[in-house]
Amino acid sequence: MNSFQAESDKGFLVPLSRFSTETRVLNSRFIATIAPAFSVSEAKAFIREINKLYADATHNVPVYQIGSGSSVIAHSSDNGEPSGTAGRPALSVLAGSGLGDTVMVITRFFGGTKLGTGGLVKAYSESARSVIQAVPKAKKIAVHQCQISCPYHLYELILGILRKSGCKIEQEDFAELIIIAFFIPTNVYEVFESQITAISKGQVRVKINAANQTAIVPIR
Numbered sequence: 001m002n003s004f005q006a007e008s009d010k011g012f013l014v015p016l017s018r019f020s021t022e023t024r025v026l027n028s029r030f031i032a033t034i035a036p037a038f039s040v041s042e043a044k045a046f047i048r049e050i051n052k053l054y055a056d057a058t059h060n061v062p063v064y065q066i067g068s069g070s071s072v073i074a075h076s077s078d079n080g081e082p083s084g085t086a087g088r089p090a091l092s093v094l095a096g097s098g099l100g101d102t103v104m105v106i107t108r109f110f111g112g113t114k115l116g117t118g119g120l121v122k123a124y125s126e127s128a129r130s131v132i133q134a135v136p137k138a139k140k141i142a143v144h145q146c147q148i149s150c151p152y153h154l155y156e157l158i159l160g161i162l163r164k165s166g167c168k169i170e171q172e173d174f175a176e177l178i179i180i181a182f183f184i185p186t187n188v189y190e191v192f193e194s195q196i197t198a199i200s201k202g203q204v205r206v207k208i209n210a211a212n213q214t215a216i217v218p219i220r
Contacts, residue, residue, distance in 0.1 A: 012068040012100045012140060016218055019135040025123045027111025032131035034104040036138075038214060040066055040073060043103040050105040058110040061124065063091040068100025081108075085120035093128040101140060104128060138216045143183045145170075145210040148196065150178050150203075157199050165192045168215075183215055 018035040033050055037043040043064035051060050063076040074095065076087030090106055106127050115123055146167075150158050155178050162169065162180070165188055170181040184192055193206045 013098050013137050013219075014101045014140050014216065015099065016136040016138040016216065019131060021127070021131040021134050023123075023127050023130055024111075025119070025126075026113040026115060028113070028115065028123070029107075029109040029111065030123055030127040031107040031109075032104060032127045033107070034102060034131045034135050036101055036216070037064060037066060037103040038101050038140075040064070040075075043075075046103045047105055050107065054107045057107045059086065059106075059108040061086040061090060061106045061108070062103070063087055063094055063105075063128075064103040065091070065094050065099070066101055072100070081120060081124075082117060085117055086124045089121045089125040090128040093125050093132065097132045099132065099137075104131065137219045139219060141215050141217055142186045143213050143215040144186055144189055144208050145183055145213050146181070146189075147207045147209055148180045148182075148204055150180070150200065152178060154200055154204065158196065158204065161192065161195050161199065165195075167192075181209075183213070185215075186212060 014036045015034050016036070018033065020031060020033045022032075023030045031054070035046050037046055043066060047060075047062040047064075050062075054060055059079045059081055061077065061079045061081065064074070066073040074091060076091035078084070078086040078088070086106070090104065094102060094104060106124055148158060158180070162182060165184060167182040167184045170183060172181075173179040196204055196206055
C-alpha cells in the first residue's frame with residue numbers, strides 16, 4: 001500500500017466527481033445531482049449551475065455539507081415545496097451518509113399528481129439516498145505540492161524514493177538538471193525529505209511550492 005492509499009484511510013468520504021440519478025414518483029421526475037464542494041462558495045456556484053441547467057424545473061432543492069465530523073457547515077432549502085418536505089429530509093440523508101464536502105441538488109419536474117407531505121418527504125429522501133449510494137466515492141487527504149531539481153546520476157535513486165513514498169509525479173523536465181514536480185502526503189514529508197538529503201549528500205533539496213493542498217484519492 002503506498003502512502004497516498006495509506007493516508008486516504010484516515011480521510012473522510014467525498015464524491016469523486018459530479019454524478020446524477022433519476023427516479024420517478026407518480027409521474028414526477030426527480031433528478032438528484034451530487035458533486036464534491038470544498039467551500040460554501042463552491043457549493044453555491046454548483047447550485048447556480050444546476051438552477052440554470054434545469055431552469056424549467058418545478059423545483060431545484062439544494063443541500064450541502066461542507067467539512068466533516070464536528071466541523072460542518074450545512075444548508076438546505078425547500079425551494080418552494082411545503083416547509084420541511086424537501087431540503088430537510090435530503091440533508092438528513094446526506095448527514096447520515098458519511099460524506100463530507102458535498103453539494104447536492106434534487107430537481108423535480110411535477111407530473112400532475114400531488115404527492116402530499118409524506119409522499120414528498122419520502123420522494124426527496126429516496127432521491128437523495130439513490131444518488132449518494134450510486135456516486136463513486138473518494139477520500140480527501142492533505143498533500144504538499146513539491147519540486148526537486150536533481151543531477152542525472154541521481155535520477156533513478158530519487159525516482160525510487162518518490163515511488164516508495166507514494167508521491168504522485170505531476171511533471172518531469174529534462175534539461176541541465178531534471179526538474180520533478182510532484183505531490184506528497186503531508187504525513188510522510190519529513191521522512192521523505194531526510195531520505196532525499198541523505199541519498200544526495202545534501203546536493204538535492206526538496207522545495208515546497210504549495211503547502212497543505214487537497215488531494216482526492218479514489219476508493220478502489
